Amino acid sequence: MERMNIAILGCGVVGSGVAKILLEMKDELSDRAGRKIELKKIVDLRAASAISKYDIPKALFCGEGRDLTKEETVKYINEVIVSDDIDLIVETIGGTSDFVFNIFADTIKAKKPIITANKAMLAERGKAIFESAENSGVIMGYEASVCGAIPIIKAVRESFTGDKIVSMYGIMNGTCNYILSKMQDEGFAFEQALKQAQKNGYAEADPTLDISGYDAGHKLVILLKLAYGIDIDFKKLSIIGIDKINRDDIDFANEMECAIKLISFAEKKDDRIYAGVRPMMVKRSNFLSEVDGATNAVEVVNKYSGKHFLVGAGAGSLETASAIVSDIIFIARHAKTMKNNYGNSNNELLDPSELNFPYNIIFETEDVPGITGLITTAIGNQDINIDTVGHNRHNKEKAVFAISTMPCSIRQIENAVKEIRSKRANVIIHDPKVIPILF
């Protein structure tokens, strides 16, 4: 049986999970792959936690399990990448540093397959990596980079191939979904929910990457490349996070039989792709509204086969690791026939604001008579059909109420707000919050 010797670079939460599965399922994995799958080397600055957590033999670590200096780490990584004893590299360090970028570059140069869960790297610097992999005939596995355990990468790359993907709407960040679920189901304020998420290990000490929507955006960029063959400058992706979502928004969502979810989405119309990340009010009749806590979910609508949902664990040590191991098996089986991407297109990426949605507009205004008439008239003047006017929470300081519309553009709404302000300058206290409604 041909060998497939594996090295893991970075043995933190995910890397240690990969080591555990490779050790526990060694024989079974080799049977499945038709190649002898063997974990040969692990490189990590600090091996101790992985060793204690999953009982991984010290002998597998470069340096036999002791803490390494940075220089040693670099030296070992360089050795492992070019070692004749290693056939495949698992990169589970993460981040977009040059240091990690060079691991990709060097592995590609060594003509070895590389498997990663590093969504930030693939989204922000993936173009250069994929191009150089392509030129060198090097296969990459990145199932674990999007929605953890959900097999969405292989679904798009190998299963939805007899079809055309019309749209994708997904809950792709477990931290945000945990926070929003706590706010929706348990009446938490945003800050309180965030603290709970940090306490329970669902959010980092610095939660910016998650709550800003950037992490959800990273995953979307990878899916867009795969589904539509477009390379996106990550900085140009339109992203709104959840940091501005407050109790009023949640209450209005409940009133409208919706749950607020952070949605990464893409829609194809003719040859144009509209894509972005937005908090949305998801109707209770849509499956995505039922996806709570740290779970992820993706709705894919295909031209011929219609609507699909894939739901599963979006993060976690063994959950993400199992996706990495599935890539090891896929590459062990199909390295000779598989490609990193099949899509190639001249699709253009457009701002999602160009896409018509039904919107929920939450106004904070002075609490005086005549406001509802003024606002609804201005909205009507922009040819926007109003669906419902949400219950007005008013006191003497301000009125807060929501108007949900039939599908319209952001531009129409902006024009309506302009008209309101031109009629009564200070009536609107803050810029209204405009949240798309997802049916």
Added chain:
Amino acid sequence: MERMNIAILGCGVVGSGVAKILLEMKDELSDRAGRKIELKKIVDLRAASAISKYDIPKALFCGEGRDLTKEETVKYINEVIVSDDIDLIVETIGGTSDFVFNIFADTIKAKKPIITANKAMLAERGKAIFESAENSGVIMGYEASVCGAIPIIKAVRESFTGDKIVSMYGIMNGTCNYILSKMQDEGFAFEQALKQAQKNGYAEADPTLDISGYDAGHKLVILLKLAYGIDIDFKKLSIIGIDKINRDDIDFANEMECAIKLISFAEKKDDRIYAGVRPMMVKRSNFLSEVDGATNAVEVVNKYSGKHFLVGAGAGSLETASAIVSDIIFIARHAKTMKNNYGNSNNELLDPSELNFPYNIIFETEDVPGITGLITTAIGNQDINIDTVGHNRHNKEKAVFAISTMPCSIRQIENAVKEIRSKRANVIIHDPKVIPILF
């Protein structure tokens, strides 16, 4: 570009959908596959409906689109299978006849890949087919045979490979789910719901295969082979259909915040597999309870990556066809590296009655005092913990009420019923209906 010329045998609901997609997406499919995908020949007794439905060129049909005699059909099929101009056969005739079995045998003999949606054939006569394919090195595609458009076959075969499948619970028959949804959501009686399903094209004139649970069983057998490597004698699979489900059952389910669903399930405990098909009361907190109408869904629980749901269209012309075309692409890409099955095991299949479930037991008894005490005492005597006693619908003729239990075995329940009958011979009017509860 290497060619991949395709013939479709049987151009009914599914076959005509395959033809449509192959014609509409010809260039795109060839790009994706890296081979020139071309539909070359179609054989069908009566071509007219496919031609008119999807505007498929007559020239593609053997006999140029006119009706064929049975002898002509056989002759054309035999010609196509061995033709040098055909590289891959799509079998969309269906059924378990020798005639169709021989199409498999002859295609394998001709060493050509064969793709099918024929769950009955694979479940009932698959062992011989897979063995002969294996011996001849012939690749088969059968994504479309289980849950239509849901990519469950590739998920199990290519995506959940870094993990161990602990259990699978699925709604695998759209007809049954449509009928049960109508009963649950619109108060229909079984017969009324069945008629509606027939009227709307969701059920055949003879609905036996669906409502008996056999079709759901066929799909389960295919998944069992794939996930656990076991060959099952279909006749030995324990199957209960939905034909005995009545309004009372539905009402008790509603009372318990459940929906009744026909569930195909498998659970692995140690090296034993428990599997069967049962109507179950699915708790509203379980996603499967929300899957309504003709939609299918599968919950897969993996050892490392936890719970997954895959939801999508379980049937339909283009929906099922898109799964077949995805197999064409997969085979065009990976024929040299893929296998029909990777699993091989000595797992033993056991009767699902051996598995402990919480159960809902619906009693129809005489309407006299003392019954509840008699029955609950007998149940307690068998060491079964009672969870709740459902509301008693009684009149002078009979009493109907339900008892839901904590997890126990069917044997325990049978013993309790025996005890009740031994104490008061005619108190139970019918054998009680025992329905597993799924959380």
